[in-house]
Amino acid sequence: MTAIEAPRSGKVNYNRNKSSGSKFEMFAWLFMRLSGVILIVLIFGHLFVNLMLGEGVHQIDFGFVAGKWASPFWQIWDLLMLWLAMLHGTNGVRTIINDYAEKDGTRMVLKTVLYLATAVIIVLGTLVIFTFDPCVVGSDGVPLPGSFCPAP
Template identity: 65%
Template sequence: MSAPSITSIPKPRSPYKARKTGNFELNSWLFMRGSGLLLVVLVFGHLFVNLMVGKGVHAIDFAFVAGKWANPFWQVWDLAMLWLAELHGMNGLRTIINDYATKDTTRFVLKTLLYFSALIVLVLGTLVIFTFDPCLDPASTLEVCTNR
């Protein structure tokens, strides 16, 4: 007995049309991996400098932060940590909202609140890092203020 031969495959009732979404999801997946690795380096470097170098945790006070942020290197380091952590977390929450919010209006409202709150944190955090001035008090005895 021979097997029946199939010469053609019937056409589907409704042809599948792939949605053109671009590479946004792929790029956000890659961003999560890259930012996660970079955050590990930034956070452990931050912890090492703040907790292990010098007097450790007992040296962390206003003067320590003021001295650290007087150096542009540490401003950029903390800014990179802030931005990467905020965007990494926002992207993760965006993915959770997309996965679990079933209604389009709920998804829209939650993502709008997420983007708005992330923008506020990024703007305020950036302003604090770059406009921080420990010498606003004329009686300040910080070394940073006396070297002006």
């Protein structure tokens, strides 16, 4: 049977480069704690407004989202939730990749895919939040049924 040494016994070699002097990992650790607390507030606020107020889940449709995103407050709220959730999750997956990918090449490829996917989702999500137009017009220039256009 193989015994696992205690982390502070001095017998465990983590094979980490201590000469870089970078504080990145400390900032990443701190970011995870702070973003987690902020995300709890953002997510529970989001769930409360969407599920508890009004008619609950039955009220959520195109009009509900159009009404919420007409307000800069809700645009910023959802933007913060998107950015923090993506960066928080990306940092967590980055840590897992660093812990479990044994080869440097594998680690680099996995983290590159992770960072690209994160960037695409953040950019697309941000564009959706700020370019959302509730007035959907058909090819004939007439608003489609169910769209929310101001009266002419």
